[in-house]
Amino acid sequence: MEQNLIKEEDQNFRNELATVTKEGKRKWIYPKKPSGRFYNARNIVSFILLLILFVTPFIKVNGHPFILFDIINRNFILFGIPFGPHDFHLFVLAMIATIVFIILFTVVFGRVFCGWACPQTIFMEMVFRKIEYWIEGDAKDQVKLNKAPWTGKKIFKKGLKQFIFYAIAFIISHTFLAYIIGIDKLKEVVTSPPSENLTGFIALMIFSLIFYWVFSYFREQVCTLVCPYGRLQGVLLDQDSIVIAYDYKRGEPRGRIKKDEVRSDKGDCIDCHLCVDVCPTGIDIRDGIQLECVNCTACIDECDHVMDKIKKPRGLIRYASLKEIESKAKFKFTPRMTLYTIILIALVGLLSYLLSVRTEYSIAILRTPGMLFQEQPNGIISNLYDLNIVNKTFEETPISLKLENIEGDLKHIGNDIILKPQEIIDGKFMILIQKAELSKMNTPVEIGVYINEKLLQTIKTSFLGPKPEEKNI
Numbered sequence: 001m002e003q004n005l006i007k008e009e010d011q012n013f014r015n016e017l018a019t020v021t022k023e024g025k026r027k028w029i030y031p032k033k034p035s036g037r038f039y040n041a042r043n044i045v046s047f048i049l050l051l052i053l054f055v056t057p058f059i060k061v062n063g064h065p066f067i068l069f070d071i072i073n074r075n076f077i078l079f080g081i082p083f084g085p086h087d088f089h090l091f092v093l094a095m096i097a098t099i100v101f102i103i104l105f106t107v108v109f110g111r112v113f114c115g116w117a118c119p120q121t122i123f124m125e126m127v128f129r130k131i132e133y134w135i136e137g138d139a140k141d142q143v144k145l146n147k148a149p150w151t152g153k154k155i156f157k158k159g160l161k162q163f164i165f166y167a168i169a170f171i172i173s174h175t176f177l178a179y180i181i182g183i184d185k186l187k188e189v190v191t192s193p194p195s196e197n198l199t200g201f202i203a204l205m206i207f208s209l210i211f212y213w214v215f216s217y218f219r220e221q222v223c224t225l226v227c228p229y230g231r232l233q234g235v236l237l238d239q240d241s242i243v244i245a246y247d248y249k250r251g252e253p254r255g256r257i258k259k260d261e262v263r264s265d266k267g268d269c270i271d272c273h274l275c276v277d278v279c280p281t282g283i284d285i286r287d288g289i290q291l292e293c294v295n296c297t298a299c300i301d302e303c304d305h306v307m308d309k310i311k312k313p314r315g316l317i318r319y320a321s322l323k324e325i326e327s328k329a330k331f332k333f334t335p336r337m338t339l340y341t342i343i344l345i346a347l348v349g350l351l352s353y354l355l356s357v358r359t360e361y362s363i364a365i366l367r368t369p370g371m372l373f374q375e376q377p378n379g380i381i382s383n384l385y386d387l388n389i390v391n392k393t394f395e396e397t398p399i400s401l402k403l404e405n406i407e408g409d410l411k412h413i414g415n416d417i418i419l420k421p422q423e424i425i426d427g428k429f430m431i432l433i434q435k436a437e438l439s440k441m442n443t444p445v446e447i448g449v450y451i452n453e454k455l456l457q458t459i460k461t462s463f464l465g466p467k468p469e470e471k472n473i
Contacts, residue, residue, distance in 0.1 A: 017224055018282035018292055029220060030139040031129075032277040036301025045116055046126040053119075057178035057186075064394050065182050072180075075394075075422055081355075084422040086362065086390050090354060097347040102229075104340040106236045110243035114230070115295035120214075120222050123172070125280060125296060128165060128215045135161045139277065165216045166208070173207035220281045224292045233291065239323040240334050244295050246275075246286045246317050247325050254286075257310060268312045275299035275317060285317055361397075361419075362390035363449055365459045368428070373464045379435045381465045387427040389449075391419035397451055401429060404446040404458060408433035431463060438465040 019027050059066035061080030068077040076083040076091075083090065105113065114121055135157050136142045148154055178186045181200070189200035214222060223230055237243065251269035269286065276284045278299060281292040285299045303317040323329045333341075368384040376382050391397055399417040403410050412429040419425060431445065443463040449456045 019220060019224065027282070029280065029282045030142050031280045031282075031298070032139045032274070032302075033133050034278050034296075034298040034301055036297075036304060038297035038301050042116060042297065043126065046122045049117060049122060050127075054175055057175065057183045067179060068182055069179050070181065077394075082392060082394050082422070084392060086392065086424065087358075090351065090358070093347060093351045093354070097344065097351055100340060100344045100347060103236060104337065104344055106233070107238070107241055107337055107340065110237060110241045111230070111233065111293065111295040112242075114223070115244075115297060118294070120227070121294055121296065124215055124219060127168060129280070131164055131168075132161060135164075162216065166212045169211035169215060170204075170208045172211050173204055177204060177207060220292075223294050224281060230291060230294075233289075237289065238334075238336070239326075240321050240331070240337075242319055242321050242331065243289055244285065244293060244297065244300060244317065245289065245320050245322060245325055247315065247320070248286070249325060251286070251316050268307070268310075268316050270306065270310060272306055274302045274306060278302045289322075358392075360391075360393050361449075361456060362388075362392065363457055363459060364388040365447055365461055367461060367464065373466065375466075376432060380432050381435055381438060381463075382430050382432045383463050385429055385431065385461070387417075387429060388424070389417070389419060389427075390424050391422060394421040396420055400450045400453075402448045402450060403431065404448045406433060406443070406445055406463075407437055410447070433463060433465070435466070438463070439468065441465055441467055 019029055021027050056067055057065065061077075064080075064082070065077055066080055068075065070076065074085045076087075102113075132142070136145050145154060145157065174186060174190070177189075177200075181189075185200075189197045189204065194201040246269075251267040253265075253267055254269035254271045255266045256272075257270045275286070276282070276299075278301075279285070280296060280298065281294060283290050283292045285293065300317050300319075304314040307314050307316055321329075321331060324331065364387075366386050368386050371384050374382045374384075387401075389399060397419040399419055401410050401412065401417075409432045410429060411432065412427065414427060417425060417427060433443075441464065443465060445461055445463045447459045447461065449459060
């Protein structure tokens with residue numbers, strides 16, 4: 001296998017981080033500016049995802065946000081559909097399905113998400129890193145600038161960079177907060193004096209400082225030290241997973257190329273070290289799959305450039321499974337992939353069914369347990385009922401009840417029923433029917449539930465009365 005080509009004494013890279021020295025100090029990474037077909041494709045994908053991220057909070061459906069994660073008030077809106085605490089079972093199923101999808105996706109495609117869609121990677125490599133290249137230059141220029149004495153030019157460049165970094169972090173914090181409190185509430189926080197929305201103002205400052213610190217200093221350490229998804233790779237990936245891999249069979253033994261040299265005894269890798277120079281986490285992909293690799297494809301593009309120059313086929317570093325590199329085996333679904341797929345399809349099917357039968361209001365009417373009928377004056381029989389209504393919308397809703405299939409009166413106990421958004425109401429009401437209308441002990445009754453005089457639902461229940469022979473006593 002791949003690791004057989006790496007001697008035991010050369011395995012030390014697996015015992016230490018590329019961004020930390022042996023003394024435990026931070027080793028700053030200066031990655032070379034990438035270029036190539038994959039980098040261009042990632043630019044397009046990143047632009048689309050950033051556009052979606054910053055535009056979505058402004059989209060509204062029926063006056064409410066298109067997407068909202070109001071954790072404090074436990075109100076959520078996904079694609080214009082409101083969800084509340086009463087939909088907890090749907091969230092559990094959705095979370096399980098998401099976890100299974102992540103596992104399946106990772107087992108098959110490795111860390112493609114990290115390199116192409118992860119917010120940390122997109123902001124770091126496609127926003128903040130580009131600004132750094134624009135102000136300070138490429139990797140060599142950045143190293144030279146950092147080693148240079150503090151002159152007016154250096155102070156200007158460093159100050160400008162940090163100012164722009166914080167400004168972007170400030171915008172990002174506002175955007176993420178808009179997903180939590182909604183764009184209208186965010187506008188209120190922004191336009192009002194800090195004293196009127198002190199909590200919101202403090203939250204914005206804290207979020208802004210955290211984002212600024214992450215992207216200006218912590219950087220790739222998020223992926224290697226904090227992110228739990230990266231830690232899962234060791235148990236999720238196998239020999240069939242598609243990852244960014246170095247074709248050691250084609251590239252070894254590596255060695256620098258000389259003019260007019262015939263390389264019959266050497267591999268295609270010329271040991272130029274450019275794949276390491278361009279890596280944003282500072283690893284050598286030729287050492288094999290590593291925790292720090294986020295599948296950003298920078299090494300693929302750089303290696304392809306080198307292969308073009310030395311007139312060798314591209315793909316010395318490419319998307320491939322270890323089994324493909326080892327035995328040229330074609331990709332196929334393994335039993336583990338099949339099992340995850342079946343589970344995922346079952347979960348998605350169940351979730352889709354529950355969403356399809358989900359209604360905006362949940363109504364339950366039951367005769368109060370343990371209560372018999374009550375005899376009222378003037379030959380009237382009454383029953384007591386329990387009412388439970390859940391308003392799953394964000395609209396205030398007046399509710400009225402009517403008897404549909406029998407003559408009688410329906411009297412609600414207490415105030416009129418007015419459902420507030422996402423509210424649950426438990427109430428009681430009585431149904432009063434003349435004895436003459438009752439032909440048996442258990443009479444089916446239908447209760448119409450109306451919203452603004454429009455029938456919402458008809459609930460069937462029963463009315464308990466005296467035995468028929470008792471009427472003549």
